[in-house]
Amino acid sequence: MGWKVDTRAWGGYVVAAGSTVGTGSYEIIHDASPAPLPTWLGDLLTPPPAPAPVPVAVLRSRIGKAERYATAALNGEVAKVAAAVSGAQNTTLYNAAYALGRLIAAGALTEAEVTDALTAAAPEGLAPSRIAASIRDGIHRSARNTTGDAA
Helix, strand or coil, X not given: CCCCCCCCCCCCCCCCCCCEECCEECCCCCCCCCCCCCHHHHHHHCCCCCCCCCCHHHHHHHCCCHXXXXXXXXXXXXXXXXXXXXXXXXXXXXXXXXXXXXXXXXXCCCHHHHHHHHHHHCCCCCCHHHHHHHHXXXXXXXXXXXXXXXX
């Protein structure tokens, strides 16, 4: 969202009254209910929906030069993952794996090359286990959505 703005949810923490740190503890200064989240901020924090599934047969028919298309798609998703802003990195990684899963199902890419490329592009701030799970889950969800689509 912006410089020094952290919008993480999973793996984050909240500092509030009663929390203690090495230099002391937090206490309530102004006891009031939290303000509602502004709509514009909620809109910025809402990740875009995953792409709509395309049947594998349709995907195959759209790919004239499968190898070049698959390479361009892989490079494009790797660039998105590498450029993802803090707070959206894990979602971007998952969405990239999901998108590339369609090409794995179509036989244009292998799961190993997608996993290796996305793992290499993933930001250092994400735990290796989280990176692996996001990639695996995205690819597997994409594969489930292709069931019955193969020509």
